[in-house]
Amino acid sequence: MNDFIESTKELNTKVKYNKLLEALTTTTETPETPIEEKLELNIQEAPPTKRSQWQYLRKSHVTQRGLLVCIVLYTALVFQGLLVVQAYAGPLFQKALPSMSSTVASVLFALVSIVSGVVAAYLIDMIGRRPLMIYGSLATGLSSVILGSQIQLNWGPNWLTAIFMYLYCIAFTVGPGSVPFVIVAEVFMPEVKSLASMIAMEWLFACMFVALYIFNPLVNSLGLGAVFYIFAMCSLLSATFCFFYLPETKGLAVDEIQERLKRPRQ
Secondary structure, eight states: OHHHHHHHHHHHHHHHHHHHHHHHHSOOSOOOOOHHHHHHHHHHHSOOOOOOHHHHHHHOHHHHHHHHHHHHHHHHHHHTSHHHHHHTHHHHHHHHOTTSOHHHHHHHHHHHHHHHHHHHHHHHHHTOHHHHHHHHHHHHHHHHHHHHHHHHHOOSOHHHHHHHHHHHHHHHHHTTTTHHHHHHHHSSOTTTHHHHHHHHHHHHHHHHHHHHHHHHHHHHHHOHHHHHHHHHHHHHHHHHHHHHHOOOOTTOOHHHHHHHHHSTTO
């Protein structure tokens, strides 16, 4: 029995000795990473360089398509004519409605525009952007044709001219006069929104300058009635473009709008 106990103690001593020897001969420190590997690791872990807004605009075809849509909508906003009519409201009403004070007619015209803008703010979320733009452009074109024929042919009394002038104002303000500003605020990603919105707004100012510059020569050469026919043609083209290329953006996140820009009719 004593021999067994002594052999067990000797075995335990040998095991402890072997473990201690193994611990002494094994290197516990990890080899230091070379400087070249550290530099390479830092380069690989460095965040990618952020692209500028111009680079983002050049690379993103969806953003380019959204910018094109906004430019066309702003062009339609100007050349459907109401901004020009507002700028020349006094002379226009004096020529179209000689029996009514041009000042009174212009003030009523401004009040109608304000009320129509409030109605547009309500309808734009209830009906949607796309239907409001399409049907508003069609209504603006129809009002322009009737108004132009009335001014040119004088087939009705003067008060009828005033009615169609105000109907033309309502149709434009509810649709083409309001929707483009909402679309511009919705279709662009945050990375490029400021640049794209600025480009679209500068295009709007350029179109306004051109429209105001050529309006008087057109009226003098063609007549006021024929100018409203041009407005009607621009309204029809605007409705056609919106039917094929303008996606509905009501209640959608910006990434969903980007997908719809690829397939606008869906």
